[in-house]
Amino acid sequence: xxxxxxxxxxxxxxxxxxxxxxxxxxxxxxxxxxxxxxxxxxxxxxxxxxxxxxxxxxxxxxxxxxxxxxxxxxxxxxxxxxxxxxxxxxxxxxxxxxxxxxxxxxxxxxxxxxxxxxxxxxxxxxxxxxxxxxxxxxxxxxxxxxxxxxxxxxxxxxxxxxxxxxx
Amino acid sequence: xxxxxxxxxxxxxxxxxxxxxxxxxxxxxxxxxxxxxxxxxxxxxxxxxxxxxxxxxxxxxxxxxxxxxxxxxxxxxxxxxxxxxxxxxxxxxxxxxxxxxxxxxxxxxxxxxxxxxxxxxxxxxxxxxxxxxxxxxxxxxxxxxxx
Numbered sequence: 001x002x003x004x005x006x007x008x009x010x011x012x013x014x015x016x017x018x019x020x021x022x023x024x025x026x027x028x029x030x031x032x033x034x035x036x037x038x039x040x041x042x043x044x045x046x047x048x049x050x051x052x053x054x055x056x057x058x059x060x061x062x063x064x065x066x067x068x069x070x071x072x073x074x075x076x077x078x079x080x081x082x083x084x085x086x087x088x089x090x091x092x093x094x095x096x097x098x099x100x101x102x103x104x105x106x107x108x109x110x111x112x113x114x115x116x117x118x119x120x121x122x123x124x125x126x127x128x129x130x131x132x133x134x135x136x137x138x139x140x141x142x143x144x145x146x147x148x149x150x151x152x153x154x155x156x157x158x159x160x161x162x163x164x165x166x167x
Numbered sequence: 168x169x170x171x172x173x174x175x176x177x178x179x180x181x182x183x184x185x186x187x188x189x190x191x192x193x194x195x196x197x198x199x200x201x202x203x204x205x206x207x208x209x210x211x212x213x214x215x216x217x218x219x220x221x222x223x224x225x226x227x228x229x230x231x232x233x234x235x236x237x238x239x240x241x242x243x244x245x246x247x248x249x250x251x252x253x254x255x256x257x258x259x260x261x262x263x264x265x266x267x268x269x270x271x272x273x274x275x276x277x278x279x280x281x282x283x284x285x286x287x288x289x290x291x292x293x294x295x296x297x298x299x300x301x302x303x304x305x306x307x308x309x310x311x312x313x314x
Contacts, residue, residue, distance in 0.1 A: 027238060077214050089191075089194075099268075101274070121250065123215075126207060126254050
C-alpha cells in the first residue's frame with residue numbers, strides 16, 4: 001500500500017502522462033527513440049510539476065455525449081462568426097454592448113471552466129469573470145438586444161448538456 | 168504533384184475564407200470603441216480564421232505531401248483551448264483595473280465607470296482609462312474582487 005502511494009506521489013497521473021507522450025509523438029510526427037525518450041520525460045515531468053494546480057479529477061458520466069456537444073459548438077461558432085463579421089462592419093455606434101450576469105447552476109469547477117470557455121469561443125460573448133461564490137458569471141456581449149433570450153440560449157444549449165455530462 | 172481541380176479549389180477557398188475572417192477580426196480590433204468590444208474580434212478570428220487556414224493546410228499536405236499530418240489539427244485544438252482562456256484573463260485584468268467601457272454599454276459592473284471621459288489628454292494619459300480613485304459602496308458587487 002505504501003509502495004502504491006509512493007508511486008502515486010512520483011507519478012500522479014498515468015493516463016495524462018500517456019496522453020502527453022502520444023501528443024508529443026504526434027507533434028513531432030516521428031517514432032524515433034530520441035523523441036520517445038523526450039516524450040516520456042515530458043509526460044512524466046509536466047504532471048509531476050503541475051500537481052499542485054490540479055483540481056479534483058473531473059468525472060465524465062457520459063463521455064461520448066461530448067462529441068455532439070462539440071459538434072453543436074462548432075456549428076454555433078461558424079454561425080455566429082458570420083453574425084459578428086456583420087456587426088464589425090456596422091458603424092460601431094449602432095452596436096449595443098452589455099455586461100450580463102449569468103446565473104450559473106453548475107457547481108463542478110471543471111464544468112464551469114468548460115462553460116466559460118464555450119461562452120468565450122462563441123463569437124459575440126466573452127466571459128469576463130466569476131463571482132467569488134461561483135454563482136454568477138459576468139459576460140460581456142458585443143451586441144445584444146434581448147438579454148433574457150441570450151441567457152436562455154446559453155442555459156439550454158450549453159449549460160444543461162454540460163451539467164448532464166459532467167456532474 | 169497532381170491535385171484534382173476541385174480539391175485545389177476547395178483548399179484555395181478555405182485559405183481565402185480563413186484570411187478574410189482573420190482580416191475582419193483585425194478590423195474589429197481597430198474599429199471597436201472600447202477594450203471589451205475589441206476583445207471580441209481577435210478571439211473569434213482565432214477560432215474560425217485559423218480553423219479554416221489549418222483545414223486548408225491539412226488537406227493540401229495530406230494530398231500532396233507525405234501522408235496525413237495531424238499537426239494542423241493539434242495546433243487548432245491548442246488554439247481553441249487557449250484562446251478563451253487568454254480572452255477571459257484579459258477581460259478580468261481590464262475589469263480589475265476598471266478600464267472604462269463605452270457609454271452605451273448596459274449594466275456596467277460598477278456605476279462609476281459607465282461613462283468614459285473625453286479622449287485621453289496628453290497631460291494625463293492614465294486618467295481616461297481609469298475610474299475615480301475612490302469607489303464607494305461596491306461591497307455588494309460580487310464581480311469586483313478586492314485588490
